[in-house]
Amino acid sequence: MTELRAVGIGKRFAGVRALDDVTLDFPGGAVTALMGENGAGKSTLIKIINGDYRPDGGQVVLDGAPLALHAPADARRAGIRVIPQEPEIVPHVSVAENVYIGALPRKAGRAFDRAGLRARVREDLRRLGFERVLDPDTLGSRLTPAQRQLVEILRALTTDAKVIAFDEPTSSLSENEVEALFALIRRLREQGLAVVYVSHRMQEIFRIADRIAVLRDGGLVGVRDVDRTDEAEIVRMMVGRDLSDMFAREHSATDEVVLEVDAVTTDDVRDVGLTVRAGEVVALAGLVGAGRSELAGAIVGDLPIRSGQVRVAGRPVRLRRPRDAVRAGMGYAPEERKAQALLMERSVRDNISLVVLDRLRRLRFVRRAEERRLTREYVDRLNVRTPDIEHEVRKLSGGNQQKVVLARWLARRPKVLILDEPTRGIDVGAKAEIYHLIDDLARAGVAILVISSELPEVLGLADRVVVMQNGRVTGELDRSQATEEAILELAMAEDLSTTVQEGSA
Amino acid sequence: SSGKESTSTNTSKKVSGKISIAYLQKQGDQQYFIDEAQGAQAKAKQLGDVDVKVVNLGNDTSKAVSETQAAIAQKTTGVIIVPPDPAVGPQIVQTVAAAKVALLSSDDQICKTGTDPSKCPKDQLVPRVGFSGTQMGTQVGQRAGEEFKKAGWKAADTAIIAAWKQDVTVCTDRVVAAQSAFEQAAGTKVRVVKVGTDNTPPDAQSKTSAAVSGNRSVKHWVVWGCNDENVSGAVNALQNAGYKAADIDGVGLGAYLACKDWGSGKQTGMKAALFINGYDVGGLAVQTMVDYLRGGKAMPQEAFAPTKMVDPTNWRQSGVKCT
Amino acid sequence: MTRTTTSREPVDAEPKEGVPRRILTAIGPQNISLVAALIVVVAIFTFLNSGYLTWSNVQVIGEAATVAGLLAVVQTVVIICGAMDISVGSQAGVASVISAMAFMSTGHDPFLGIAAAIGVGIVAGLLNGLVIVYGRVNPVIATLATLAAYKGVAQLISGGRAQGFVLGDDLFIFIARGRIAGLPVQVCILLVVALAIHLMLKYTDVGRNIYAIGGNDTAARLAGININKYLIAVYALAGIIAALAGIILTARTGSGQPTSGSEGLELQSITAAALGGAALKGGKGGVAGTLLAVLLLGALNNGLNVVGVNTFWQNVAQGALLVIAVIIQQRRTGERAVGLPT
Amino acid sequence: MTRTTTSREPVDAEPKEGVPRRILTAIGPQNISLVAALIVVVAIFTFLNSGYLTWSNVQVIGEAATVAGLLAVVQTVVIICGAMDISVGSQAGVASVISAMAFMSTGHDPFLGIAAAIGVGIVAGLLNGLVIVYGRVNPVIATLATLAAYKGVAQLISGGRAQGFVLGDDLFIFIARGRIAGLPVQVCILLVVALAIHLMLKYTDVGRNIYAIGGNDTAARLAGININKYLIAVYALAGIIAALAGIILTARTGSGQPTSGSEGLELQSITAAALGGAALKGGKGGVAGTLLAVLLLGALNNGLNVVGVNTFWQNVAQGALLVIAVIIQQRRTGERAVGLPT
Numbered sequence A: 001m002t003e004l005r006a007v008g009i010g011k012r013f014a015g016v017r018a019l020d021d022v023t024l025d026f027p028g029g030a031v032t033a034l035m036g037e038n039g040a041g042k043s044t045l046i047k048i049i050n051g052d053y054r055p056d057g058g059q060v061v062l063d064g065a066p067l068a069l070h071a072p073a074d075a076r077r078a079g080i081r082v083i084p085q086e087p088e089i090v091p092h093v094s095v096a097e098n099v100y101i102g103a104l105p106r107k108a109g110r111a112f113d114r115a116g117l118r119a120r121v122r123e124d125l126r127r128l129g130f131e132r133v134l135d136p137d138t139l140g141s142r143l144t145p146a147q148r149q150l151v152e153i154l155r156a157l158t159t160d161a162k163v164i165a166f167d168e169p170t171s172s173l174s175e176n177e178v179e180a181l182f183a184l185i186r187r188l189r190e191q192g193l194a195v196v197y198v199s200h201r202m203q204e205i206f207r208i209a210d211r212i213a214v215l216r217d218g219g220l221v222g223v224r225d226v227d228r229t230d231e232a233e234i235v236r237m238m239v240g241r242d243l244s245d246m247f248a249r250e251h252s253a254t255d256e257v258v259l260e261v262d263a264v265t266t267d268d269v270r271d272v273g274l275t276v277r278a279g280e281v282v283a284l285a286g287l288v289g290a291g292r293s294e295l296a297g298a299i300v301g302d303l304p305i306r307s308g309q310v311r312v313a314g315r316p317v318r319l320r321r322p323r324d325a326v327r328a329g330m331g332y333a334p335e336e337r338k339a340q341a342l343l344m345e346r347s348v349r350d351n352i353s354l355v356v357l358d359r360l361r362r363l364r365f366v367r368r369a370e371e372r373r374l375t376r377e378y379v380d381r382l383n384v385r386t387p388d389i390e391h392e393v394r395k396l397s398g399g400n401q402q403k404v405v406l407a408r409w410l411a412r413r414p415k416v417l418i419l420d421e422p423t424r425g426i427d428v429g430a431k432a433e434i435y436h437l438i439d440d441l442a443r444a445g446v447a448i449l450v451i452s453s454e455l456p457e458v459l460g461l462a463d464r465v466v467v468m469q470n471g472r473v474t475g476e477l478d479r480s481q482a483t484e485e486a487i488l489e490l491a492m493a494e495d496l497s498t499t500v501q502e503g504s505a
Numbered sequence B: 001s002s003g004k005e006s007t008s009t010n011t012s013k014k015v016s017g018k019i020s021i022a023y024l025q026k027q028g029d030q031q032y033f034i035d036e037a038q039g040a041q042a043k044a045k046q047l048g049d050v051d052v053k054v055v056n057l058g059n060d061t062s063k064a065v066s067e068t069q070a071a072i073a074q075k076t077t078g079v080i081i082v083p084p085d086p087a088v089g090p091q092i093v094q095t096v097a098a099a100k101v102a103l104l105s106s107d108d109q110i111c112k113t114g115t116d117p118s119k120c121p122k123d124q125l126v127p128r129v130g131f132s133g134t135q136m137g138t139q140v141g142q143r144a145g146e147e148f149k150k151a152g153w154k155a156a157d158t159a160i161i162a163a164w165k166q167d168v169t170v171c172t173d174r175v176v177a178a179q180s181a182f183e184q185a186a187g188t189k190v191r192v193v194k195v196g197t198d199n200t201p202p203d204a205q206s207k208t209s210a211a212v213s214g215n216r217s218v219k220h221w222v223v224w225g226c227n228d229e230n231v232s233g234a235v236n237a238l239q240n241a242g243y244k245a246a247d248i249d250g251v252g253l254g255a256y257l258a259c260k261d262w263g264s265g266k267q268t269g270m271k272a273a274l275f276i277n278g279y280d281v282g283g284l285a286v287q288t289m290v291d292y293l294r295g296g297k298a299m300p301q302e303a304f305a306p307t308k309m310v311d312p313t314n315w316r317q318s319g320v321k322c323t
Numbered sequence C, D: 001m002t003r004t005t006t007s008r009e010p011v012d013a014e015p016k017e018g019v020p021r022r023i024l025t026a027i028g029p030q031n032i033s034l035v036a037a038l039i040v041v042v043a044i045f046t047f048l049n050s051g052y053l054t055w056s057n058v059q060v061i062g063e064a065a066t067v068a069g070l071l072a073v074v075q076t077v078v079i080i081c082g083a084m085d086i087s088v089g090s091q092a093g094v095a096s097v098i099s100a101m102a103f104m105s106t107g108h109d110p111f112l113g114i115a116a117a118i119g120v121g122i123v124a125g126l127l128n129g130l131v132i133v134y135g136r137v138n139p140v141i142a143t144l145a146t147l148a149a150y151k152g153v154a155q156l157i158s159g160g161r162a163q164g165f166v167l168g169d170d171l172f173i174f175i176a177r178g179r180i181a182g183l184p185v186q187v188c189i190l191l192v193v194a195l196a197i198h199l200m201l202k203y204t205d206v207g208r209n210i211y212a213i214g215g216n217d218t219a220a221r222l223a224g225i226n227i228n229k230y231l232i233a234v235y236a237l238a239g240i241i242a243a244l245a246g247i248i249l250t251a252r253t254g255s256g257q258p259t260s261g262s263e264g265l266e267l268q269s270i271t272a273a274a275l276g277g278a279a280l281k282g283g284k285g286g287v288a289g290t291l292l293a294v295l296l297l298g299a300l301n302n303g304l305n306v307v308g309v310n311t312f313w314q315n316v317a318q319g320a321l322l323v324i325a326v327i328i329q330q331r332r333t334g335e336r337a338v339g340l341p342t
């Protein structure tokens, strides 16, 4: 049976030691979960296994033979497949080609078998139960984040692999897709593959993994069998201390309505109404493609509203572009940090101060000292792990990048804060910190609308839950009424008659 | 087809009715050629029932071929061409001959059977109207030599700036001719500093400035080039480098920029310029073509428009137009 | 270079699929407007001068557009990779000179002349690719540099003068003036090359990989595509096609031209590729669109001369018409006017 | 420096802040290699000809580089936005002609001449911006089109001829040959413009927003930046600076030049910006690097002429040196050689 071993792997980047002498095996026929805080080195380890980064020391050994990994092509040839943390999609070609990129089916000579490809992808989609969420002919540029992640997952199926590593595959997926993915992973495990699985979602790990390896500060803390450990121990291994009161939120809503969305209709959203009061946290729940991000985009003036109105503090806002929303006191952290929020090649400072420059300037000159002070303050508050505030954002780990996005909007202190998947890719410890932050903000009177696909998060945070499906609001649940079952029922209101979960058998 | 259809030479059959002429010019956005185009069109108007279409070929020999083909496709009766490079001559001659359209070259010479007109048997040259490059260069060099003698400079502390676009062969011809004429007139050899430019004043100016930096020991400068742009740019550079007008012996070619210096009444290193009148050449070319087409009058092997050396004292009388 | 693919372009509704719509999609909406623009241009010039829409003039348009067309087609491939080759014109110049000189020095053997030119084209193209990939020089800078360097090489080996004389040779005459089934040989060459490249791009895995590299090079790299090999090969291809263009140039003008005839071709080829729908960021574009754009620009150019518009107005008209054509094309997509268009 | 509360120390070489280190960071590693290249170039030419490193020749280099330098500086701003302005040269041509013609027709008032030129520059720049943002025309295509159109306009209003004569006027003479504290006036103009743009880019919120737009336009839009306004303003700025370059051209040559002197400036300005570290996909670059690149190219150009290298070799040498400079620069970053470099 296959076995992948990482032996004595070390890797440092200028100023940061990402991995330090990590020795770890990934046996075949088992799912090894890799856990650790943001920036612990999980993605770096996976990139090394994939031949994307070259380690400073150590070796990757497959079935007893050391591998010479100079490029991802080498890893691929050896039978290693990696689903990276950030989906990499080719924009102007179809989903089908995206899935089989680098391994397109051929006919005679080098002719490319377009029909064969489409048939194969359709079959893959059907097998996994994704045919309703993903069309093989859509162009890559038109996919939603969830769909992009599904494409990445489908790529795992294209080759005969011995090892498959998933780097946070579910961070923007909702229950349905997660189920299908798990069915797939179980099948892979039965076939004897070594599966590496990275996630910050604790429940998932305990459902799918056989072993849990924990990294901290680039070093291996330990490996546990799932049967012989529990969440508390893993968290302790990850952060070095106990975490309690994770979701303890107190009710702080007032009666003052700050955000009113009144019968808003856009191209994908129909007749949506909701309100958020000062000090209240409203969660917007739903499945992939329910139209939540679309609604958020419309509320902040980025997508055209065909009819309906948005009011902030009672005053109607004329939304022609996001600037109008920002001016009216709204803040919006979009779901895709890399594509929609971050200036990857600029510093942490530049990224955080972006929306407060108008407050920091004097005669249009930015007050640099004040800017640095403000940036440091938020870097400290959110515990962003960066060597210093002039560090380029692209060099941060995924979770820390997300914190930078949040810091940006917190620094602006808006009246309304719209957070689309705010904890996507964030570790348990940091998650708790962010929940505390959201709680603090609410207490300070900010009206908060959170879009989240993670049900525990929705339940833990929200004063009220608004559920959407297919571009419409299908129900609203008070905190006391909200349970996972109730939310899912509303989220799938129209689908209930049809069975969805073929793939999980 | 193989493209090798027999190409019988011009049959002169008289054309009655409307005559349409295509005037294909290289560098059609340069002042000299703009004048030439206007001269051609004015002459056509004067003759009546003649239509002249002017096309700018830039420096593109390939375009010369396609515009010739286009003119033929338009049933043009005569083609007058200023070839961007004489090497394209044979191709033009064969293209035109196949369609039995009359051909006249203007300014630069072309040969029917070879790429180099200077090595062409006399009877194989296409009839031409214009100025001889060698002759122009000779006149420039001669005048420069005379000025050199008059100033009484010594060859040892004098140098010549020759500024031209080095991949334009007709430019090279002029500059080479100027040098031998200068040596004749001056009776001595003077060192030549070759400055490669793109034939525009700013480029001539900066390139010359640099060349001067490399030759600070020189006390007096003689300047010539492919056209007025080069000479005027180079003279400007010398003046900016601190040389007095009296230490510069610049002889322009065209006179359309030199006249600006003279018009201002200031002292200038631009001592003289060969006035070549594009307007006259354009008119003469059209006249020659029409005479041939209408009256069957054979085109003369070479017809030269008059050139005149002008200087600050006599340029106005000579008909130099200054914008 | 990792490219962030913007997730949600502010685009309006997905077009509904119907049969007419299907046909439209097959030609591509981008190309439709080029066809429309072409029809308008032809209509206007035909109205102004009856000599415009004659078979002989159409041939002239085709022949005049061949050299630029070849370069535009291969430039399209380079641009799809997300790169650019600004040196194509200079490469054609070197090849032109070499073809004529090799022809002369081998006792008038046209095949040796052509082979030598193509060989030199491959070398020049490979050098571009190697400098870019292994020298890590930005493609624009690198090929701007080789634009100058190759031009210098052409001038040096030729002494700046046109070289040789090839119109005594049957093959060169055939290329210059021959017809195959009534079509000029040059145009046939262009069509064959375009078709071959079109097939490669659309119907082989090589072509699909090229789109992937240009669309998202990280994705391509992670998928195990040997990006470096592809990029170098594409530059070599550009060198070969540029050499072909140089050979045609030699045949057209009768001699090897170091610079005349090949200057300015870089901008023309990029213009045609971009007008034909290639995105300069890479990943998008096609031969059909480029050819249509070449045809449109050629028809425009020729028409302005046929009608006898003065050079200065031609510049204004060309610029204005180009902008108008693209504006119309873009208006049809109904994209929202925010930020830079692609 | 911020320390996170968690246990881990950021291991290893956080560069120790020392004084030399500080200076190094201030110049930037990219610029360091330009400085090194400059030193090498100067050393070589000084060795070959003692007239090279003289104050008068340094002034010559500065003056020769001014026009291209101005355009390169503003091109840097355009490129940082992720766009490009290929029409700068033509805009300078129009401005040059207009300045001379307005000067002549207002009875030799230099200020009116200059004002008219700048006014025309603004209009031309705004037109570019509007066509790009609201016409949704790709910046390269749009400015390629206006490159032709503005050139045609310059030729039309001037009839293709050099216009007027301004060297009878004190102000124009001052611009052409004056010195301020020993420095040529043209160079002073360039330095003032460069400094102003540098301050704007680095120290104002406007500049920061420009970097944001080029770095990630979706992020900039969602952060409430009015991208359209910025883009149009940047093109207008390009128009103004191009007009300034045109005025200097007029003063240098003594008359308004429709095309001669302004052709090829687009490529020069893009080359300098890119060599100076501006990324063509936007979001990166700076005035200091661009100025260094302008100086390097100017010193190279001048040196080749001082030493008296023939034009053909100059082309080869320029191309080769450009490539070598960038390769050295890139090697220092130690980036892995995969795919297209940025």
Ligand SMILES: Nc1ncnc2c1ncn2[C@@H]1O[C@H](COP(=O)(O)OP(=O)(O)OP(=O)(O)O)[C@@H](O)[C@H]1O
Pocket: A013, A014, A016, A017, A018, A036, A037, A038, A039, A040, A041, A042, A043, A044, A045, A085, A385, A394, A395, A396, A397, A398, A399, A400, A425, A427
């Ligand atoms: N290209 C890079 N340049 C510099 N530093 C880097 C680079 N990539 C990663 N790092 C650093 O290496 C460390 C480990 O990062 P890595 O991405 O492996 O974390 P991770 O465990 O995957 O975190 P997350 O859960 O947030 O994804 C981080 O401190 C990060 O800043």
Ligand SMILES: Nc1ncnc2c1ncn2[C@@H]1O[C@H](COP(=O)(O)OP(=O)(O)OP(=O)(O)O)[C@@H](O)[C@H]1O
Pocket: A141, A142, A143, A144, A145, A146, A147, A172, A268, A286, A287, A288, A289, A290, A291, A292, A293, A294, A295, A335, A453, C007, C008, C009, C011, C014
């Ligand atoms: N750029 C786009 N082009 C076309 N359709 C889009 C685009 N973006 C979103 N959509 C469509 O809009 C609908 C709503 O998507 P949205 O992203 O708002 O859903 P969501 O509830 O946020 O789910 P997700 O978890 O996928 O983000 C989906 O049907 C999706 O296909």
Ligand SMILES: [Mg+2]
Pocket: A042, A043, A044, A085, A167, A397, A398, A399
């Ligand atoms: Mg990670």
Ligand SMILES: [Mg+2]
Pocket: A292, A293, A294, A335
């Ligand atoms: Mg969403």
